[in-house]
Amino acid sequence: MTDEPSGFPYAPAPESTAIVNISSSYGIFIDGAFVEPADAPRFKTINPATEEVLSEVCQAGAPEVAAAVAAARRAHDEVWSAMSGAERGKYVYRLARLLQERARELAVLESMDNGKPIRESRDVDLPLAAAHFFYHAGWADKLDHAGLGRDPRSLGVAAQIIPWNFPLLMLAWKVAPALATGNTVVLKPAETTPLTALAFAELCQQADLPPGVVNIVTGDGRTGQLLAECEGVDKVAFTGSTEVGKQIQRSLAGTRRRLTLELGGKAANIIFDDAPLDEAVEGIVNGIYFNQGHVCCAGSRLLVQESIVEDLLVRLRRRLQTLRVGDPLDKNTDVGAINSAAQLERIVALAESGDAEGAQRWSAPCTLPDRGFWFPPTIFTSVSTAHRIAREEIFGPVLSVLTFRTPDEAVEKANNTPYGLSAGIWTEKGSRILWMASRLRAGVVWANTFNQFDPASPFGGYGESGFGREGGRAGLAAYLQEASS
Template identity: 75%
Template sequence: MADTAENAPGTGAWDYDPAPERAELANLRAHYRPFIDGAFVDGTGEPLKTSNPATGETLAEVGTAADADVGTAVTAARAAFERTWSTMPGTERAKYLFRIARLIQERSRELAVLETLDNGKPIKESRDADLPAVAAHFFHHAGWADKLDYAGFGPLPRPLGVAGQVIPWNFPLLMLAWKIAPALATGNTVVLKPAETTPLTALAFAEICQQAQLPPGVVNILPGGGDTGSTLVAHPGVDKVAFTGSTEVGKLIQSRLAGTPTKLTLELGGKAANIVFDDAPLDQAVEGIVNGVFFNQGHVCCAGSRLLVQESVAEAVLERLRGRITTLRVGDPLDKNTDLGAINSPEQLAKIRELVASGESEGAQRWTSPCALPDKGLFFAPTVFSGVHQSMRIAREEVFGPVLSVLTFRTPEEAVRKANNTPYGLSAGIWTEKGSRILWAAEQVRAGVVWANTFNRFDPTASFGGYKESGFGREGGRAGLEAYLDV
């Protein structure tokens, strides 16, 4: 820590020296290839270049899958399903999942650095939040693999077949684990398409599948753009589609699969309400608000981007919130002191700026942290809008960035009405010291996940999913297994 006058006792200001993680730990390669039928192969699609959003530098060239490659992968997955994986005893499938989980733990530092380079999130988040959760999902689902007959799914639950899975760029490896772990535990095989801007950790996971000696064809990884994903979800050889991403794309997939026998789960956008009542522990609530909307630069579908504060404590909450936000450090994602890293892509940064401009033009009061931003890369300072009305775009549309909209309410009933005044229904937060109020509000708020006096708490044993335009189906826990079973 630098010795400055500002960090003298009582001043409350600290100036930390850089504490960078070593980029070399990622073991980056110049070229990556699709993973089909247990081997890395040359894709027939146009290669893409994935870059570091914090610097703009190209990380690697990635081969992509065209329509023919999708067909080859689905055929390989079908053969593996029929030949080995679906007929293998659950105890044997569990051994593979346990092995994968342990290999993830062994390579966790490498994977965390690779994720941060490719995605832009702070290393302390990929290291301390994402990677432990990735391993936990494989450990948890490994434990289920030999217990499906006793899980309450009826007699002789059976796997569906080939699962086509499409994941987003905000949690590349964690979303992979959410999708692949339950599919494998229940006896399905997988063809997964990672996001176009963040394919590297998915391809590193393919190496782990090889290390674990997973039978060829059980897991296939196909990098590519939206056309690759479209071909995959519409392929007649796919029995189950699982998609996490935008509501707009989710609607297109649902329309595409309507009238077909393909089963579907969708985890889509959100505009979560974080409700702070007048009896809430305000310091604790402020920490939850910061974590709820600024974690992963706000690139979180369940982010608490709508703060609803009871009028009597609104000014106190805003004052404490602004003070806390000014301590957040925005900068090099590989620096262990960084709180907010880089925005994932120029397109996403442009969307954030456009919605922030709309908030100002519609009359909301903008406050932006005075923090310093790096000279290069894709960065956006934490921003709070007060005086927000429900009709404003920043209160209705998913920003997917470090931007918080603050609304006020007078009564609990008004808070619930405002919380539910959205087409989304993925998550919500409630802050109060009254247990009865927590239970009442949780019953009234229409959201798939409701946190009480905390936010963004996840566990593989608990199911996650939304209502309305936030999608349908659940991932995680016992309910998430059912999505991959014929019951």
């Protein structure tokens, strides 16, 4: 085995942006229409791969948030909750179909605003977003079977705050179950990635969704805070950092408003000595370099059985040299741009802490573009469990490698974190998979695979990775209450 890169030349294969039509500025989407708030400040959203300005959006303030919540309240009380589940479901099916029809356009837009490779936005984000609407649409008239007794009731207005790593997919995870269960929503996309959410507003118009059922307000964390703390809101659903999740949980204390949190992670990806190593290498790459590592459930801590660590690392380094880092719109690109300057700064700082604490850094040799925000796929070895890079969520393409000798030690090290979102197990032994799976404190356990998602499969964390589930029958409970309660 050699450490040399394969060096296969690729011609550029850029996806055309002609399919996307971006307005120079956007209002906010309230009560079925785009409105231009008179006094709200505006900010720019850029393409992180080029730093080019894509558009300008509003920083929604208290009046805008209040108007959106009021519209959602009216729509809930007068239209949406009174509608039969079957009719509601048909609207949600329409949204699923619209997402499929405009999938290519939305995938390109997502890659432009987010920096993720078109291969991923096209093959993962968009198909899964549509699937989430399709799956939940079918629940709308079957809620008696959701496990909450007969005729469970909607909660009312759901405030939904989503992150920038999977902008449209996270929108789908939030909006689809909320609508299917009879709730109306006010959604706030992340400030660096608002464009696909605003395009989704247009889909709501095309679907003839009753005004006010979906409202979208843009802005940064201040808008999110206004929305989460708005009195007219019955439920808050947040996906993002553990730090902000704690703030939201704190601010809702004593209100009896419902809350679900999907927060950070520091997942262990555990490789046993009997694992099929080449497949495991693919799984490790998919686990941490998928979406530039901007994944809450990323397999950022690699736990390798000691006897195979050298062999595995040789194969892993070799594989990393074949990863193509660069233009997100190039169909050959594996690793795209870091989403923002601020995120790049965090990744750089944490990687430097790894150097300073004595870990060994190795980055895949690759030429990074001159403009935009980039970080090469990186591996740290000689990592101890006390290092910051083994404890803190980096949210970037940085892997920390640790070793173990026995299954018990693997479990102990994997669970040695306040987080508990996901974990990976690589072994040929089915009984060991289930033995490990039952002991890992994590909401999702992948065996001989990683970063798989499906609308039928509940997703969510233990411990400081949050509470509540998204997807599957379990996810419906986040948006329903028992009829008698």
